[in-house]
Amino acid sequence: MTMTTTVVSKPSEVDILILGAGWTSTFLIPLLQVQDTKYAATTTTGRDGTYKFKFEVDESHKDLEQYEILPATKTLLITFPLKGKHESAHPVNSYMKAHSNSAVNVIQLGSSGIFTIPGQEMWVTRKSKYDTTNARAQAEDELIGMGGAVLNLSGLWGGARQPKNWIDRVAATKEQLASKTSLHMIHGLDVARSIIAVHKNFSKAKGQRWLLTDTIVYDWWALILGFSGQLDEENKNTERENSQIKWIGELMNEQEVKALPRSMEQLGRCYDVREFWTTFGLMPIRGRLC
Template identity: 60%
Template structure:
């Protein structure tokens, strides 16, 4: 299971450092990276772009904090080769960029074709754009999957987001498929009630794969800077740790419920973990990889780009 917290938390202001991006780039005709969707990931990406002095601009649906106002929409009933002048205008005002980073989900190859066609129609550029699309490791969650899963393993080819990734990578783009995201308000200990509301529910919880926002940002910048290594590929991204839900609950359950002054709930959840360990002959946690089931092997990404995860331990520290 991959956790997905409900809150995006406080979003970054694009004007944190005009040397990297910010309002000064609102009048620029070209930037290094154009971020479609300044959402949760940008909490970590924007500061790193500023630090690396990589020029950028970004969009939000409201145009807040000096960003470009942009809201993607696609009507499959319309001719994908045609775009209304009103819709094209929101593309036309955007700067030309070396890298287009798409952080929101696009479903169906006709939709991604429309998106890129609309941008290209409104921007002159001699060379092809480098397109990075953020996806999900959920496409590998299929029946009959092998225990150790890599980016080369079979996946749900009928998934609408996977279809977009296939289309994009076949044309030289890059898909970064992220596991469960954490950092800031996205804290695993806040999800315990969702996975441990009953003993029967907890019994089904096995492996968990995560990636911290800091490492997502580092990965994006690495692909941007080493495009020849990333292009034409779908990459799986985790912090290279396979977590055990039972172990996490044993570590976090009491801490969270003590904070909430709900000791009864804490005792109940911890009691279930102990009972399940005895019933399943689990002598110690974490459980073995064989007991945890699906395990993601993401060494290839980190080796290819010469990196290692820096936040490879779930903790209460954001």
């Protein structure tokens, strides 16, 4: 999916202000347009009619001017990664100060990677232990403490991001392939739907962290085997394709895996994200990697 039109006007007030019109916005903006939701977006260059904005932590607030030119909004969506303490407070406080301390709901897009810790339980939920020393987790915790909502997204795919094109990188050797177990993904369209749902029902999300996938636990081996017929045309690498298929067969015999996909116990860390979809009355609509 691509943007159907660009942001050509600069309204004084919007429903959603997107700080960082990157990959996510290519799915979010068309959906906002279809739903006739007022929005504005920023880029570092101000391209395509967006607002020019470059995030920096300036304790002296000398960068307040770039916040002042942004429109008033009900929801502030921060798509770029914030890292460490104070990085979340700065854009939120700066925006509020520039707009006469107007209340604003804030959504931050985070990563599910913070839940990758030694000794993690097999089934991981949004309330599971996470790496509190992780710089992104620290920024997210700060935002949550300020009443914001964090969406910890799993692997993003859609558009130019196609999992079948990652195989040579993640499974270049048999040893590397042997270490590949579970994979969790979410399509850009479902990310966009989730953002809008949180925007419309922010009271349900306020001050909380949400873990988000398409509800499917993928098996890397099963995926690679399933993609094998497409790799020749896409990657022009028949030799690697044949090697990977051969390795999967060998590994199944070595590890006594009778069939694919492997069981949840064999795959290890698995994400249980039912709470998000149930709370906001949605289900993902792009739950197949193709």
